[in-house]
Amino acid sequence: MDSTEQELLTRFARGDLDAFESLFRRMQGEVQGWIVRIVRDPAAAEDLTVESFWRAWRARARFDPRRSFAAWMRTIATRVAIEHLKRPWRRETPLDADRAGSPATDPAVSAETLAAIRGAFDGLPAALRTVATLALIEERPYAEIAGALEISTGAVKTRVFRAVRLLREALARRGVTP
Amino acid sequence: MTDDRLLHLLKQALGPAPPARARDLWPAMLGRLSATDRRAGWIDWLAAAGAASGLAFAPGLLRELAYIL
Numbered sequence: 668m669d670s671t672e673q674e675l676l677t678r679f680a681r682g683d684l685d686a687f688e689s690l691f692r693r694m695q696g697e698v699q700g701w702i703v704r705i706v707r708d709p710a711a712a713e714d715l716t717v718e719s720f721w722r723a724w725r726a727r728a729r730f731d732p733r734r735s736f737a738a739w740m741r742t743i744a745t746r747v748a749i750e751h752l753k754r755p756w757r758r759e760t761p762l763d764a765d766r767a768g769s770p771a772t773d774p775a776v777s778a779e780t781l782a783a784i785r786g787a788f789d790g791l792p793a794a795l796r797t798v799a800t801l802a803l804i805e806e807r808p809y810a811e812i813a814g815a816l817e818i819s820t821g822a823v824k825t826r827v828f829r830a831v832r833l834l835r836e837a838l839a840r841r842g843v844t845p
Numbered sequence: 846m847t848d849d850r851l852l853h854l855l856k857q858a859l860g861p862a863p864p865a866r867a868r869d870l871w872p873a874m875l876g877r878l879s880a881t882d883r884r885a886g887w888i889d890w891l892a893a894a895g896a897a898s899g900l901a902f903a904p905g906l907l908r909e910l911a912y913i914l
Contacts, residue, residue: 691871699865707859709866717873724878776854784858803852804859831848834855 668733676732687727690736691720697737698744701815704805705748705797715751719744738814745797745815752793780843787837791830798823799830 668676678686698719703712722743723730730739788796798816801807802823809820816823838844900907 688871691874695870696865696867699870703865704862707862709863712865713868713870713873717870717877720874721877721881776857780854781858784854788855788859800859804856805862831851835851 673732676730676736679736680727680730680732682727687720687724694737694740695720698740701741702744702748704807705745705800706751707800711751715744715747719747722747741811741815742817749793749797752796783838783841783843784834787834787841787843790837791833795826795830795833798826799834802827803831 675686675689679690695716699712699716702715702719703709706712706715719740723740726743730736788799791799794816798812801812801815802809809823813820813823818826
């Protein structure tokens with residue numbers, strides 16, 4: 668990290684709004700992209716991005732300028748996204764049918780089966796669903812996911828394993844045997 | 846069903862993540878910050894009013910407060 672960057676982060680930690688704006692403008696796309704990967708809802712991702720930066724601003728005094736701002740933001744954004752997924756009243760979007768079945772659609776698999784899989788996946792606990800989405804669907808490196816969740820890579824593997832097991836059980840209950 | 850098959854179906858069922866909207870969110874951020882400031886200001890005034898009315902009804906509290914501080 669060069670001295671200019673360090674100075675910017677130090678100013679942010681001291682409550683300089685201009686420094687915050689610079690960081691916001693630089694990081695907005697990355698944070699928003701990360702959140703949309705988890706919640707899969709571009710409209711909600713906008714609100715959650717603002718919420719994430721707002722939390723960062725409130726916690727600025729606890730930020731260590733020697734740390735990576737991007738990694739810190741990813742941790743906050745992941746927490747905010749998981750909280751969103753836990754809300755029972757959040758609007759359903761993402762897992763709907765029109766988004767499914769893009770290029771790799773297998774015609775041998777019925778629409779009912781895909782809907783059942785979406786439903787079963789949507790029913791996973793938010794934290795497991797987040798890890799499974801990032802690891803299995805988005806194929807993000809385990810180390811990156813571990814950093815965002817502040818857990819070990821071993822814990823990421825365990826959560827992926829549990830998510831797959833729960834998904835299998837949910838599919839079995841729905842009688843899905845593709 | 847093998848893990849590979851399940852993963853293949855899962856990817857197919859969920860599809861790729863939608864693209865994030867390219868909109869400048871800084872104005873929304875500023876709005877959020879000023880809303881928070883306004884709320885904090887309102888709470889400050891309420892606390893000040895409470896303290897003032899407490900002192901008006903029990904002026905002896907001021908001496909005790911000064912002693913504590």
